[in-house]
Amino acid sequence: xxxxxxxxxxxxxxxxxxxxxxxxxxxxxxxxxxxxxxxxxxxxxxxxxxxxxxxxxxxxxxxxxxxxxxxxxxxxxxxxxxxxxxxxxxxxxxxxxxxxxxxxxxxxxxxxxxxxxxxxxxxxxxxxxxxxxxxxxxxxxxxxxxxxxxxxxxxxxxxxxxxxxxxxxxxxxxxxxxxxxxxxxxxxxxxxxxxxxxxxxxxxxxxxxxxxxxxxxxxxxxxxxxxxxxxxxxxxxxxxxxxxxxxxxxxxxxxxxxxxxxxxxxxxxxx
Numbered sequence: 299x300x301x302x303x304x305x306x307x308x309x310x311x312x313x314x315x316x317x318x319x320x321x322x323x324x325x326x327x328x329x330x331x332x333x334x335x336x337x338x339x340x341x342x343x344x345x346x347x348x349x350x351x352x353x354x355x356x357x358x359x360x361x362x363x364x365x366x367x368x369x370x371x372x373x374x375x376x377x378x379x380x381x382x383x384x385x386x387x388x389x390x391x392x393x394x395x396x397x398x399x400x401x402x403x404x405x406x407x408x409x410x411x412x413x414x415x416x417x418x419x420x421x422x423x424x425x426x427x428x429x430x431x432x433x434x435x436x437x438x439x440x441x442x443x444x445x446x447x448x449x450x451x452x453x454x455x456x457x458x459x460x461x462x463x464x465x466x467x468x469x470x471x472x473x474x475x476x477x478x479x480x481x482x483x484x485x486x487x488x489x490x491x492x493x494x495x496x497x498x499x500x501x502x503x504x505x506x507x508x509x510x511x512x513x514x515x516x517x518x519x520x521x522x523x524x525x526x527x528x529x530x531x532x533x534x535x536x537x538x539x540x541x542x543x544x545x546x547x548x549x550x551x552x553x554x555x556x557x558x559x560x561x562x563x564x565x566x567x568x569x
Contacts (some may be wrong), residue, residue, distance in 0.1 A: 362520060370496055378488055384451075390454070
């Protein structure tokens with residue numbers, strides 16, 4: 299009884315911790331700055347879309363939104379492609395080289411990203427990749443590849459070896475086995491990893507702030523900073539921009555949620 303009551307209390311407290319800030323942001327999109335400061339948790343007195351009109355009429359969100367979409371989708375796609383091939387090779391390796399490669403990739407997880415700031419900046423400036431969306435994509439791939447390999451290799455190792463042996467006996471090579479057997483079975487893991495990577499790339503502020511100075515190459519997190527002034531912050535516009543910026547992440551989650559079910563069904567082994 300005590301355990302159940304404690305569990306319910308902790309779950310309720312955690313839900314409130316998550317829902318209260320989200321409610322402030324969502325309700326703030328329909329309020330003025332004065333209402334947000336005076337009654338942040340109350341319903342808006344007049345439900346209005348003026349903040350959305352102002353945000354889109356200014357035109358300052360369209361280009362950063364497009365840049366964030368390009369960078370995030372490109373980074374996730376290339377990272378998943380490279381990570382799945384590397385994870386498959388590591389999981390299928392029967393020699394010590396597979397363990398060594400796995401150790402080297404996971405070693406990147408132990409190095410804080412902040413340690414690489416100065417080397418990355420110097421390298422990208424010399425390669426003229428600053429103020430470039432390609433540069434942001436390369437940074438995202440380099441930083442998220444180790445964790446992607448770590449997640450996917452664990453999934454590949456749990457797959458039945460008999461399926462790969464049967465495909466090999468039928469004459470399938472490594473590439474055919476990877477494409478026709480391994481990939482369909484790892485759709486759930488690919489979907490979960492894809493959501494994880496997309497959230498990281500979409501919300502990344504550190505490296506765009508370090509590498510991007512041109513207005514035409516800025517991403518959404520950089521533009522959100524502009525709504526915070528030194529002496530005054532327009533929270534109504536900031537909350538509206540955050541709300542709009544969160545929509546793609548929700549859509550991605552819903553999309554991959556459906557792919558989870560499809561992947562599990564396609565990867566089921568029928569006896």
